[in-house]
Amino acid sequence: MSETSDLANGDAAKSELDRGPTTSERSAKNQIRREQLRVLYRSPGFLFGVLIVGFWVFAALWPSLLTSVGPKEFVEAGPRVKPGSEAWLGTDKNGWDVYARIIYGARPILIVAPIATAMAVIVGTMLGLVMGYYRGWVDEVLSRVIEAILSIPIILMAILVVFTFGRSTPVIIGTIAVLFVPAITRTIRSAAIAESDLDYVMSAKMRGESGLFIVGREILPNVTGLVVVELTVRLGYAVFTYATLAFLGFVGSNITDADWGIDVSQNYEQIVRDIWWPSIFPAIAIASLVIGVNLIADSIDKALKS
Amino acid sequence: MQVTESLGLRDSVATQLSNLSVSVVTLDFGESFSVATGEPVMSLVWKAVANSAKLVILSLLVIVPVSILGGLVAAYKKDSWIDRLIVNTGLAFSAIPDFVAGVFLLAFLAVPFDFFKVQASAPPGSGPLIQIQHLLLPVIAVLMVYFGYIARITRAGTITALDSDYARTAFMRGLSTGRVFRKHIARNALQPTVAVLGTQLGYLFGGMVALEIVFGYQGVGNLIIRAVDRADYPVLRAGVLTVAIIYMLATLGADLLVAWMNPRARQTLGDN
Amino acid sequence: MTTTEPLPTETEAEHPALAIDGLEMSYIVRGTPRAVLRGVSFEVRAGEAYGLVGESGCGKSTTAYAALRYLPGNGRIDAGRVESGGQELTAMSGRELREFRAQRASMVFQDPVQAVNPVLKIGKQVSEAFKVMGQSNSEAHASALAALKRVRIAAPESVMDRYPHQLSGGMLQRVVIAMALACDPTLLVLDEPTTGLDATVEAEVLDLVRDLRSELNSAILLIAHNLGVIRTMCDRVGVMYAGRIVEEGTVDEVFDNPSHPYTKGLLNSIPRRGLRKTDRELFAIPGSAPPIGASLPTCTYIDRCPIATEICRTDVPPIVDRSDGHWTRCHHADRISDVPEPQEVTVNYNVGTEQVIGVNGVSKTFRQRGHDVPALVSVDLGFAEGETLGLVGESGSGKSTLAKTMLGVHAADEGGAITLRGRQMAGKATARVEESVRAISMVFQNPDSALNRSWTVRRILHRSVVKLTGVKGAAADKRVEEIAEAMQLSPRHLDMRPRQLSGGLKQRVAIARAFAGDPEVVVCDEPTSALDVSVQAAILNLLAGLQNEERTSYLFISHDIGVVRYLADRIAVMYLGRIMEIGSTATMFNGTNHPYTEALLSAVPSVDGIAEDRIPLMGAIPSPANPPSGCVFHTRCHRAIKGLCEVTEPQMVELSAGHSMKCHLTVEQLSEPVHIDPAAVLAVAIDDPLA
16 A cells, blocks of 8 residues: 555656746755644644743733733732732732733743753754664663663652752753753654664765764754654653642742742632632633644644645 | 751761652662651552542543543544534643633533532541542543544554555455444454553543642642641652552553554564 | 365356456546546456456556456546356346455465454454355364365464564465465465565466366456566456557467567567676667556557557557457557667676775674574675676575675675775775765665655765765766756756656666766665566666776676666576676576585576476575575475585585586486475474574
8 A cells, every 4th residue: 555655646846857847946854844844834733832931922022911920929809819800810829910920920931941941952952863873882882871860750850859959040041951952862863763763874984984973964854843843742751840840849839929820729629619719710810831842843743645 | 967967967968869769769769657647658648649540540540531432433424513523622621721621611511500519528437328429529620631642543443444554454355334443443453542541541640739738638649748848858768669660560561551452563462 | 175165056156256347547636537447358268367467557466356357546447347157247236246255366466464353363354255154163273273174284283373573575475375275266366466576486376276277166356567477367457548548359369479679678678588788788678657546549549659649549449359368459450560679789897807896704703692693604705897796586585685795784604704995994884985985886776765764766866976086166067967867857857856767767767876976886775676677678788887987896786687687797696695606697507516506497487488408496594693504405305315414514516617516416316307296395484483
């Protein structure tokens, strides 16, 4: 079936001597990227995801534009007020406006998660490429280490590390970054192994190219798609991890600072007393950010495959 | 002070970490009494493991059939509306933190309906049915979090198997769809799923910390985090070790299962 | 062989096993239908073998699948009928179709390794074919054993107990054929059944099918792109182009007396009847095949046809009968002799006398899991200026390892040396002097793997120029444009990426890259095996022309003996890492050869008809980790002398000037003809066939 499917899904560009890009001398790279971007912009998942994530990024950057109230401001309406006209999303047990806390709460998570993910992807990609290309005993040893690290759930590892090194934001960022490196390395490593088997790598070796050149110039361009996918997928997990750490009380902020995870942990016990809004809305915020990031990740993945 | 020294807290971080790794490798559980409560460490750990096991087994009983079925249906009806529904639902929910799902369930199911219990720990001495009833919400939370991932892996594996040459050969020999699925596709399609379930099993034991806290459940995650809060090193050490062991057993079990399913894998297993 | 099929009724016996009438099919891609079959009509009757031949994209596989009504998800029949035994397939219900496929029709696919389920034992899978017909478990088991015996497998019980990955490709294809024959089908469809198998294995499988034909009454539909296979296996043939059959007739008629310009072009593009590069060029059909779904003028071949006129654009070409059963679809069938023959070669191919590159006593041993695996054993070769040395041998013979060692991917073992004009080169490419790195380059088999898909053509060539010659800047750019032009690549192609180019164009880029550093020797490892025949011709012409201009030597590795014979001045035969025979092309094909060479040459299905006696090789190639004692070929040699060949390894003996071989037998002994009945040779399963 695969044979006929190949014909059926016809790569029309493959066949003729005289075919090619349009008459204008546009570079080939742009053409492919252009097609992919077009698919991307049209997909509803992507647009929706960008909407959600964009909103939260805006909230993190310019919170005062979205709410006139401060996160620790005692509001007129008083404590434990239901959502309504006085406070859009209600107030919590301290009398603070839930909506304001959510807006201000976007910042900590949107600082930690992207930075940690970016660091992890950079290190993980370099490590994965080197391990995948060179193999040998370095690869063996590091693979064992990776297996060992991956055998403990990330949350527990994060807890242990934060416990040992303290709860400051740089430590949190570093912890999440370090803990995500193994999984990313494993993915990039498999891709690097597959690429190294191809003849263009052998052709480069025959030219006497250095290992650095082969890894950086020959192999890396062919895994960038995968790197982008890893970046977006891990971002979702980074949000997850930070939110969980905040819930468990392992982050550097005070209990009173606006932070979604902290808010949930401080207020969820009141759900049984029918006071659901101070914890549910931050939970919705977390969920929405995760869903938004996942939608973007998935649509990029699909676009790159088209 | 003495305790601190005896537990090696004076040593540098590097020494501490290497000591911990050595104990993991040598299965050395160290001191056997909890610093905080004086109870024997192993009994604490066993209780927690038993609790977690109940949750995990119940979860698996629900997740495995539902997710695999979802993946199979999605693959068989690829690109139809039901496929898109399954994939997108799974996608949206995956990576939602477990405690967020738990909190939603608390608010929308536990509070309005008496049937769903707020605390996952049943009163001591309850029969199995009552215990299950208490565990319902956490199980649903776990299902929400893991359904998407497992269903997608199953879907991908099934699509590959459906597209394969041997499936085509089977159809061309006149076998019915049901027969092709049962005899030929299932064993091949489900290999990645089994492998993934193995690793996720390990995570389920220690990784559901936040969920356990939301529902007040005395599982392994809860145990570990309380040990951290109280600087209860013996318990902490034992807990982490236990999680690591369970993970390794689970992945080993999954590897063996995959080897049973795929004769080619048996060779490479033999090499190792 | 027990079957539960009822005897054919009278009506079934009258109707052809397969009758396709005016079949039009299209694939729906992104919403638009793309035509793939534009009116295909032919019949296959019981007991006859019909071949469908054509290049990639012509629709022959689609037709084969349609014969069993297997359409891909996005396939659609637009018009026409497919009938078998009087019954129309398109009108069948699901159940009837399953019954048809289980009882009356069977199909054998291209890749046997993929066609069997890797997780089930062979016995289970073969029995299944019988169980579907209603047999019980024990009956099916017995039938399965009998089926495996029927396809000449020795020790079928042990094969039944194995898993697919424990058997070789040739063995698996026999199993697949056994499963296909289970129901004694009225129609047997074979889609490229031997593509991808070694020449000797291919010959065995084809022998088997030919033998079985006499036992069966099946109608056979054979799809292939290899004209030789069609000639030796089929009674009649249909030539397909762009979704239509353009010529049909008996194989003798069509291949000896082609009546359609396309058929003629095809036949002129392969080296037939011992053609050599010194005789004439190969004919390369200009242009390329139209993509699926293109809207074509009424004669689909018009853009590439040398005798086309206006009427070909406006009117559907009629069917013109040439003789009994032989027809062609052409407006100008009478002017077929106007189709030009390829050019005669006027330039002289001069081979120099000085040895440019030398391979002296090169061995290469790998260490695998504690064992020593000798991949190359004491290889001696020399390349004179402008000479092409052809290298043939089955897979696993060490040809690729030799190429890689010459190029410095592996370092040869101690004691062996690769020399450039007498001076020894370092083992690994990274240790070599720039001059040495430049001197040898390589063209790979698969251009998709050999070109970095993220780089533009310009960058690919530019990098090679800069790295190999040290030239930079504007001078390098100029050189890039020069070599592109020499390969007939337009400047437009320079800015494209490989995935936008056709197979032939990609290979030109690969060749351009190989010539970027002005090399002394270019190693060509199956450079045209992945290409269509008409494209191959252009590439071979290009290579021959370049050799003449640049005085480059080639190490030309190929499994296609006809192509090697065309291009090579000398030929070497490799087996298990050792050179078994080497000599000039003329002497290799005229008279006495090493027994292995003899078997290899007899295995080639020739488009000129069935060759002399086939010499089937017994067993499979042994694992290089465990070479046989004495002469490594003795286990499969039909001329082996007991007591001598398994004890002592023969030395390289010079039979005449420039012709040497490693064999104990004398010229007289080798000249005696040997006859072996292929039916008596059973296939043996060896553990770890690919280790």
